[in-house]
């Protein structure tokens with residue numbers, strides 16, 4: 001049995017993760033944590049998530065509960081994830097990170113910690129999105145430089161980062177397949193006299209509205225036809241169950257930085 005700690009337990013993903021941990025074979029909830037000054041500290045994690053009473057009270061300081069978990073699942077915000085990363089490194093725990101919005105420097109910090117502990121880092125843990133990432137490689141290979149590529153994403157009004165981590169990963173996959181540098185060719189929204197579209201640019205558009213769970217479309221548009229590869233999440237359980245799958249997969253793995261492509265056996269890397 002793998003005992004997981006869930007950080008950000010009262011958040012939208014935290015609650016889904018608690019539910020998923022309760023129903024996933026081979027996984028047990030060991031600890032659930034929230035911001036130390038949260039008024040929810042001490043309340044039962046199961047009741048909070050609508051999963052029934054678990055007798056696991058929310059804690060504010062994970063460091064004091066290292067003996068109650070083997071692996072930490074973190075869907076919070078970059079600074080919190082990095083504090084948890086330091087904890088996992090110090091205590092030799094594996095980590096599954098779903099948080100998005102990391103800077104390149106923060107991603108580097110995670111990569112460096114992964115020389116000491118096994119980490120799964122993925123902006124989207126759904127099987128469907130990870131399948132789309134494979135399909136995007138094929139589409140980019142076939143359609144090449146003959147099409148305009150635009151990435152459109154839509155999320156709920158509470159989301160704080162844009163474009164979404166998934167949209168950025170989709171852009172990275174397409175750019176890498178086409179031999180482009182995303183830092184050079186990405187265009188984030190357009191306003192005013194934006195000029196004609198250079199063929200090599202990859203455009204990003206972000207919508208924020210209501211309770212949209214997460215939608216992504218990559219458009220490959222030519223004269224006369226266009227291909228769209230898209231995914232719509234209708235429940236956060238799809239991400240939460242993916243995180244459980246990742247937790248099970250990464251437990252006992254050697255130190256390294258892994259992603260959901262590795263977890264799902266879709267990776268090009270030779271392991």
Ligand SMILES: NC(=O)C1=CN([C@@H]2O[C@H](COP(=O)(O)OP(=O)(O)OC[C@H]3O[C@@H](n4cnc5c(N)ncnc54)[C@H](OP(=O)(O)O)[C@@H]3O)[C@@H](O)[C@H]2O)C=CC1
Pocket residue numbers: 007008009010011012013014033034035036038075076077080097098099100101122123124125126165239
């Ligand atoms: N990889 C994937 O598949 C997915 C990734 N995500 C990503 O997950 C992240 C979280 O999303 P979401 O659940 O919607 O966000 P929420 O804001 O709902 O949840 C984050 C939670 O973390 C809490 N928190 C803040 N500080 C701490 C701390 N020091 N210790 C423990 N908990 C803390 C927050 O509390 P408070 O509100 O009081 O600050 C909040 O409850 C985002 O980056 C999002 O993009 C989301 C879905 C899928």
Ligand SMILES: O=C(O)C1=N[C@H](C(=O)O)C[C@H](O)C1
Pocket residue numbers: 100123124155159163164165166167213214215
């Ligand atoms: O914040 C969210 O909700 C989501 N974030 C992830 C992202 O930024 O890609 C994944 C999912 O789309 C939901």
